[in-house]
Amino acid sequence: MKQQVTSFLTFQENNAEQAMNFYISLFENSGIIEVQRYGNDGPGKEGTIMKAIFELNGKEFICSDSFIKHHWNFTPAISNWVECRNETELVDLFSKLAENGKVMMPLDDYGFSEKFGWIADQFGISWQLNLS
Known part of the structure; x- marks a missing residue:
């Protein structure tokens, strides 16, 4: 296996x-x-x-x-990377994931990507969204 x-x-x-x-x-x-x-x-x-x-x-x-309350939670050091096919998909995902979450890097051109954004969603999970 x-x-x-x-x-x-x-x-x-x-x-x-x-x-x-x-x-x-x-x-x-x-x-x-x-x-x-x-x-x-x-x-x-x-x-x-x-x-x-x-x-x-x-x-x-x-x-x-978890039924045990740990002294840690999710961290942006580990995140989900999403390659978006077009700007509409990128903006839509960014908007939905950012709702009640925290925008760590707003959608912008950061030099390594034409359009990129980084969010911690309402549950604390981090997402990096990139325009392919």
Whole structure:
């Protein structure tokens, strides 16, 4: 069996499902593959995500709702890079991901790209959006 590397997103506010559904609504060829939930016997809150697998345009991700409150959260040191096909797609994704989030680099020409932007979305996940 071939070893696979997959990004794992650990949510600490019981919002993994909300984030996952938001992300799959933004990208083509995306969907939920599998969801495992905590039951009434714990250790997480009943109904929250123990482990969910989803795809964003063919790229697999895993997420969960952590029942342990860690002293860390998401950081922009790790981000998702998205190559946008055109400016309309770039502006649309930027606008949706920036809503209730934080714009770290507004859409602009930074020399390495004609148009680029960097956002931490409402869940704290970082996205770098680039015009291909």
